[in-house]
Amino acid sequence: MDHSLEHPSAGTAGTATGSTGTVLVVVRGPSGAGKSSTAARIRSAYGRGLAIVGQDQLRREVLRERDVAGGANIALIGLVARHALDAGFHTVVEGILDAGRYGPMLTDLVAGHRGRSYLYYLDIGFDETVRRHATRPLSAEVSVEQMAGWYRPLDLLPGGLEHVIGEDSTLDDTVARILADTALTPPGRTPRP
Numbered sequence: 001m002d003h004s005l006e007h008p009s010a011g012t013a014g015t016a017t018g019s020t021g022t023v024l025v026v027v028r029g030p031s032g033a034g035k036s037s038t039a040a041r042i043r044s045a046y047g048r049g050l051a052i053v054g055q056d057q058l059r060r061e062v063l064r065e066r067d068v069a070g071g072a073n074i075a076l077i078g079l080v081a082r083h084a085l086d087a088g089f090h091t092v093v094e095g096i097l098d099a100g101r102y103g104p105m106l107t108d109l110v111a112g113h114r115g116r117s118y119l120y121y122l123d124i125g126f127d128e129t130v131r132r133h134a135t136r137p138l139s140a141e142v143s144v145e146q147m148a149g150w151y152r153p154l155d156l157l158p159g160g161l162e163h164v165i166g167e168d169s170t171l172d173d174t175v176a177r178i179l180a181d182t183a184l185t186p187p188g189r190t191p192r193p
Contacts, residue, residue, distance in 0.1 A: 017086055028157075030129045030152070068101075077097075099158075
């Protein structure tokens with residue numbers, strides 16, 4: 001079954017992006033859900049030609065900006081993703097990407113993408129996010145109280161665009177599912193059935 005969204009025409013902002021051959025994957029979910037690990041494993045399986053656009057890298061490292069409504073990082077994430085797609089890279093956009101703040105940018109990006117788009121929400125309960133967070137270096141900088149302020153249970157984008165993956169899915173299972181759904185295989189290899 002093909003779970004993709006195909007949008008051959010321009011998005012609401014009037015800017016078509018990518019090509020019919022590019023694949024856009026969006027991986028969202030709460031802190032500690034495994035979004036960055038999932039994106040890294042997808043790229044490791046695919047190899048060169050797949051870009052990762054990480055919310056944390058652009059917002060916290062490049063701009064050193066707080067996650068606020070109307071923040072500069074929102075447009076920057078969209079701009080970097082569009083640039084990567086236009087350059088022929090398959091692209092994974094990953095981050096918490098709160099639906100209220102990032103939803104319009106993400107839905108516009110998907111609507112404008114000429115190729116196939118796949119959106120996933122990693123649905124992890126708060127207790128599990130805290131447990132996973134404790135194993136990361138970032139735990140020294142970010143408290144459980146801060147995480148509680150960020151946590152939005154099942155923060156889905158409007159329109160039923162996302163496939164929900166529950167916390168019972170292991171990292172291997174999640175990556176395998178996304179690779180199977182998207183048929184992302186390195187050039188010269190045949191996709192697995």
